[in-house]
Amino acid sequence: MSPRFKLFRWRAIGPLLLVAVLLVVLWLLLADQVARYEAATALEETLGTQVDLASLRLREAEAAVDLTGLAIADPRDPRRNLLEAGAITIDLDPVPLAEKKIVVDRLTLSGLKFLTTRATPAHPADPNSPAARLLRSTEQWAREKFQFPTLALGRIDTVKSLVLHPDHLGTVKAAAALVVTADSTRAAFDSSLQQLALKPLVDSTSALVTRLAQTDPKKLGLAEAATALKDVRQALDRVKQAKARVASLEQSAKASFGLLQQGLAGVDAARQRDYALAKSLLELPSFDGPNIGGALFGQQSTDYFQQALFYAKLIERYVPPGLQPWNRPGPVRARRAGTTVEFPRMKEYPRFLLRQGDVDVTAGGAGLKLSLAGITSQPALYGRPALLSATGTLGGDHPIRLTVSGLSRHFGASPMDSVVAEVTGVPLPAIGFPGLPISVTPGRSTVRFAFSLGAGDRLTGTWEVDAPAASWQGDSTRLAAASLVESTVWRVVSGLTQLRIRADLGGTVGSPTISVRSNLDEAIADRLRGLLGEELAKAEQKARAAVDQIVDGQVASLKARVTALESQALQQLPLQQSQLDDIQRLLDLQLKRFGSRATGALPLPKL
Amino acid sequence: MLTLLKLLQSLFRTLHSEGTPGQVAAGMMLGAGIGLTPLMNAHNLVLFAAIVLLNVSFGGGMLGLALFTPVGFLLDPLFDRVGLLLLEIPGLRGLWTDWYNIPLLPYTGFNNSVVLGSFAVWLVCAVPIYVAARLAVGHYRATYGHRVLNSRFMRGLKASKVYNVYSWFEPQ
Numbered sequence: 001m002s003p004r005f006k007l008f009r010w011r012a013i014g015p016l017l018l019v020a021v022l023l024v025v026l027w028l029l030l031a032d033q034v035a036r037y038e039a040a041t042a043l044e045e046t047l048g049t050q051v052d053l054a055s056l057r058l059r060e061a062e063a064a065v066d067l068t069g070l071a072i073a074d075p076r077d078p079r080r081n082l083l084e085a086g087a088i089t090i091d092l093d094p095v096p097l098a099e100k101k102i103v104v105d106r107l108t109l110s111g112l113k114f115l116t117t118r119a120t121p122a123h124p125a126d127p128n129s130p131a132a133r134l135l136r137s138t139e140q141w142a143r144e145k146f147q148f149p150t151l152a153l154g155r156i157d158t159v160k161s162l163v164l165h166p167d168h169l170g171t172v173k174a175a176a177a178l179v180v181t182a183d184s185t186r187a188a189f190d191s192s193l194q195q196l197a198l199k200p201l202v203d204s205t206s207a208l209v210t211r212l213a214q215t216d217p218k219k220l221g222l223a224e225a226a227t228a229l230k231d232v233r234q235a236l237d238r239v240k241q242a243k244a245r246v247a248s249l250e251q252s253a254k255a256s257f258g259l260l261q262q263g264l265a266g267v268d269a270a271r272q273r274d275y276a277l278a279k280s281l282l283e284l285p286s287f288d289g290p291n292i293g294g295a296l297f298g299q300q301s302t303d304y305f306q307q308a309l310f311y312a313k314l315i316e317r318y319v320p321p322g323l324q325p326w327n328r329p330g331p332v333r334a335r336r337a338g339t340t341v342e343f344p345r346m347k348e349y350p351r352f353l354l355r356q357g358d359v360d361v362t363a364g365g366a367g368l369k370l371s372l373a374g375i376t377s378q379p380a381l382y383g384r385p386a387l388l389s390a391t392g393t394l395g396g397d398h399p400i401r402l403t404v405s406g407l408s409r410h411f412g413a414s415p416m417d418s419v420v421a422e423v424t425g426v427p428l429p430a431i432g433f434p435g436l437p438i439s440v441t442p443g444r445s446t447v448r449f450a451f452s453l454g455a456g457d458r459l460t461g462t463w464e465v466d467a468p469a470a471s472w473q474g475d476s477t478r479l480a481a482a483s484l485v486e487s488t489v490w491r492v493v494s495g496l497t498q499l500r501i502r503a504d505l506g507g508t509v510g511s512p513t514i515s516v517r518s519n520l521d522e523a524i525a526d527r528l529r530g531l532l533g534e535e536l537a538k539a540e541q542k543a544r545a546a547v548d549q550i551v552d553g554q555v556a557s558l559k560a561r562v563t564a565l566e567s568q569a570l571q572q573l574p575l576q577q578s579q580l581d582d583i584q585r586l587l588d589l590q591l592k593r594f595g596s597r598a599t600g601a602l603p604l605p606k607l
Numbered sequence: 608m609l610t611l612l613k614l615l616q617s618l619f620r621t622l623h624s625e626g627t628p629g630q631v632a633a634g635m636m637l638g639a640g641i642g643l644t645p646l647m648n649a650h651n652l653v654l655f656a657a658i659v660l661l662n663v664s665f666g667g668g669m670l671g672l673a674l675f676t677p678v679g680f681l682l683d684p685l686f687d688r689v690g691l692l693l694l695e696i697p698g699l700r701g702l703w704t705d706w707y708n709i710p711l712l713p714y715t716g717f718n719n720s721v722v723l724g725s726f727a728v729w730l731v732c733a734v735p736i737y738v739a740a741r742l743a744v745g746h747y748r749a750t751y752g753h754r755v756l757n758s759r760f761m762r763g764l765k766a767s768k769v770y771n772v773y774s775w776f777e778p779q
Contacts, residue, residue, distance in 0.1 A: 012659045019659075098710035325700065330719045335645045336683035338721030341694045343707040 032057055039067075041332065046318060048131025049075035049082075050122035063094040073122030074115075075135055076307070081118055086111020096349040103349055107357035107372065114394070130329075134313055142306035145512050148298030164278060164546050170270035171551040175558050178263040182558070185256045186565050192249050198576050201242055202583060205235045209586045217594050229594045236587045243580045250573045257566045264562060267555060271547065278543035292524050293501075293516040296433055301463045301503030301516050308451035308461065309509070312417040316453075319377060319386075319410045326378075342378075350378035359390075368392030368402060375408075385409035388419075398444065400425045418452035428467065437478035438490055442467035442499055451505070459512055461505030470499035488531055492524050626664035628748065632740035634664035636733050638671025643679040643686075644725040649714040667740070682728070683721055690724025 036056035043051040054069025067088040074082045087110045093103040125132040166172045208231060217225055320326050326344070330337035342351055357372035370390040376382045388406035393399040401424040408417045428442040445467035452460045472494045479490060500519045507513040529536075626634070640654045658668035679686075694703060706712045716722040 006662050008660055009662045016656060016659045019655075099708060100713035325694075325703075330721060333645060333647070335680065336687055336721050338683075338687045338719050338724075339691055339694075340716075340719045341691075341703070342718065343700065343704040345704050345708055348708045 035065075043072070044125065045129050045332075046131060047072060047075065047314070048125045048129050048135055049073045050078075050125070063092045063097065065090040065092065071116075071118070073118065075125060075131070075310075078122040078124070079118055081116045082114070084111070084113040084116050085109050096353075099349060100351075101349045102352050104354040105356070107354055109357075109359040109370075112359055112368070112370070130317060131314060134317065135310055138306050138310040138313065141309065141509070142302045146298060146302045146514055148294035148516075164274075164281070164550060166550050168277070169274045169547065169550060170277075171267060171274050171547070172554065174263075174267045174270040175551065175554045178260070178267060178558055179561070181263060182260055182561050182565060185260060189249075189253055189256070189565075189569055192252075193572070193576075196242065196245050196249065196576075198242060198246075198579070201238060202579055205239060205583050205587065208232070208235055209583070209590060212590045212594065220594075225594055229591070232587055232590045232594060236584065236591065239580055239584050239587065243577065243584070246573060246577050246580065250577075253569050253573065257562075257569070260562045260566070264559060267558065271551060271555070274547045274551070275540075275544050278547050279540060282539050282543055292521040293518045294514075296516075296520065297431070297501045297503065297518055298514070298516050299434070300431055301501070301505075301514065304449060304463045305451065305459075305461050305503075305505050305514075308419065308449075309453065309459075312451070312453040315408055315417055316410075319379060319408065344378045344381055346381065348381065350376045350381045352377040353382060368394055379408070379410040383411065398425060398427075414455050416452060416454045418450075418454075420450045421448070423447045428465065430473070436486065436489065437475035437482060438493065439473050440493070440499060441471050441473065443469045443471065445470075445499075453509070457509035459505055459507055459509060461503075463501075463503040463505075465499065465501040467499040468497070470497055472496070484531065485528060488527055489524055492527050493520055496520065496523070626667065628741045628744040630662065631664040631667035631670075631744045632737045633661070634658060634667025634669075635671035635674070635740040636737040637661075637663060638668035638673075639675040639736050640671075640726070640729045640733070641668075642672045642675030643682070643729045645679075645716065645719075645722055648716040648722055649711065650716075650722075650726065671736075671740075679725060682725070686721045686724030686728060688720075688724065689727055690720030690722065693723055693727060694718065694720060 032055070035058055036053050039056060040051050040053045043053075050073040052069065052071040052073075053067060055067070057066045059066065067090070068086065070083075070085040070088060071081045072083045074080050089106075089108045090104050091106045093105050096103040125135075127133075127136075212228060212232065215228070217228075220228065326342045327339050328342070330340045344350065352375075354372060354375040357370075357375070359368070359370035359372075368390060369392050371388070373387045374382055374384045375386045379386065386406075386408040388404065390402060390404040393401050402421070403423075404419065404421040406417075406419040409415055410417075424446045425444050426447055428445050428447070430439045430441040432439040442465060445465050448462065448464040448466075450460070450462045454460070472490075474490055474494065479487065482490065496519075498519060501516070502518070503514060503516040505512060505514050637654055637658045641651050644651065657663075658665055693699060703718065707718060717726070
């Protein structure tokens with residue numbers, strides 16, 4: 001008899017429990033280290049920069065985590081940290097942990113420092129990480145979208161020869177394109193006119209009118225009179241249809257001529273751009289205030305806006321709107337990471353939520369209160385915007401006053417990320433100017449910054465610096481050999497201690513606008529205009545003449561061609577219309593004559 | 608390390624039963640599940656517990672794990688595609704959303720394309736793996752088993768600790 005088959009191996013429960021105990025021991029020994037490594041790696045991948053974490057301790061019984069020595073390197077400057085935190089305590093809600101979701105009830109930080117120097121430079125982020133790619137793309141965005149004029153500070157050279165090639169001029173291209181359009185408009189007009197076939201219609205109708213005019217309706221029988229009447233009516237219909245076609249052709253011709261006139265305006269605009277191009281080849285300095293502001297401080301302002309856009313896009317990437325399944329890269333492991341899809345559902349916990357975070361930094365009489373709320377990976381589930389606010393002072397002898405408020409709303413019809421900050425008493429580093437042998441150290445300044453990225457990638461931003469005690473430094477060697485413009489700029493700025501800069505950002509991410517102004521702009525512009533106005537006018541005249549020499553003949557010929565086409569068409573069509581009107585009048589006359597006969601109406605006695 | 612080895616050896620000795628080809632094949636089938644899917648997921652704890660608790664060959668399970676782990680690495684691109692396909696089927700979205708919000712289930716990593724794809728492929732292949740393994744073990748025992756056991760190599764091996772591993776497949 002064969003032994004009865006047993007499904008379970010009960011004696012294995014002991015060893016299985018042993019394995020479980022082994023796992024628990026391993027957890028106790030290694031969990032903190034593994035969690036520390038995983039947390040640092042995840043933060044590094046998210047932020048695209050090195051993140052150091054000295055220690056991490058899991059307190060399973062209290063569902064809490066203690067972290068120490070957090071340092072987040074600046075992704076743009078590996079020699080400094082954006083932020084350092086001495087100790088962080090995270091109190092978790094244990095229930096969502098069962099669903100692999102992290103809900104932080106409370107976060108407390110101490111020993112917070114900003115923009116500290118690193119002992120060792122941060123290692124570069126993985127260039128293929130999403131954050132690193134995003135940083136590169138926003139840097140490229142700033143380079144491509146904001147091109148500020150440089151202050152051309154050499155001698156104004158009115159003798160310098162200016163060689164322009166027709167291929168480089170937009171006017172030539174625009175005029176050539178418009179010639180093609182004018183020709184095709186003419187061909188289309190001629191073809192439409194021919195299709196009207198007015199001459200045969202006018203000839204045949206004239207013949208009918210002549211024949212009927214020679215016939216006495218009273219001598220015709222009723223049937224003959226009815227036939228004549230029918231012929232007249234048919235001819236009238238044809239004439240009316242022809243008139244409608246002529247009117248329609250006139251309408252479309254006028255629309256085409258309107259487009260040609262727009263084209264001519266475009267050619268004029270291209271000519272203005274060509275003047276600017278020719279001026280730039282002469283390297284003439286621009287004395288417009290906004291241009292000087294952009295040349296001096298444009299780069300500084302776009303750096304701020306580019307950083308803000310990077311973080312806004314980063315938030316956008318990790319905090320998607322709505323409740324659709326969300327694909328993101330899987331965990332880093334020896335096996336392929338794959339794609340992890342999240343399936344959020346209303347009234348459930350989001351994958352990550354920080355309900356409330358409070359940071360109270362008090363040191364050496366300074367105090368800063370920072371508050372975070374509603375920071376979540378699925379704002380549509382949480383239903384409230386993420387908020388950040390910080391108020392207080394940092395530092396000892398020269399405290400820096402800080403006020404920051406931020407909002408991130410990634411749900412509803414108008415998602416938006418915005419931040420407003422004001423920092424007073426912050427020592428700003430020296431600002432160098434491209435191509436100039438001078439720099440300015442704003443010293444302790446007030447910086448105001450506002451940025452928002454809204455629906456449709458709409459951008460709004462302001463960057464303001466108010467430095468009441470700025471100091472200017474000049475490179476004496478280079479200044480000794482400086483041009484008139486350079487030395488003029490130096491003379492203007494070196495006497496100023498007040499520096500005020502304001503940059504305004506607008507438009508969309510795809511098509512941003514920026515205007516940069518400073519209190520130096522007009523002062524520099526006025527002085528340069530006074531010194532160099534006459535020479536500049538001469539040089540500008542030369543630039544215009546160089547362009548005119550190439551494009552004048554072509555543009556004049558184009559304008560003559562468009563005008564001729566327009567006048568020819570506008571003369572021809574009324575003539576045709578008038579012929580048709582005459583024919584219609586004659587037909588109407590015959591209609592009356594033969595109409596009364598055909599209907600057999602009795603002539604009424606004259607009164 | 609030696610202590611750990613001894614512990615494992617005693618564990619294997621305790622768990623080892625001179626299994627039938629069916630038991631060895633069943634063990635290999637469950638081991639293949641662990642080998643084919645990414646290791647650090649909760650479902651593998653369930654599979655491991657099944658190998659230990661069910662009356663299947665533990666050695667067969669370990670052999671399945673060893674054989675199918677490299678296969679898993681090789682087939683990861685396929686698993687990724689299969690898993691993503693399953694996760695993105697609109698008709699299954701309700702099911703995945705339910706599972707995503709059930710306690711403990713997310714720790715299986717079912718919402719990862721490689722995990723779900725590899726698990727699905729294992730489910731489909733489980734019966735063929737069982738049948739093939741059963742036939743292979745039966746054939747081995749009927750043809751080469753005795754010869755191998757009586758070989759000089761095996762006699763030497765029997766004297767060593769490595770024999771413990773081979774003995775999981777010893778003919779009855």
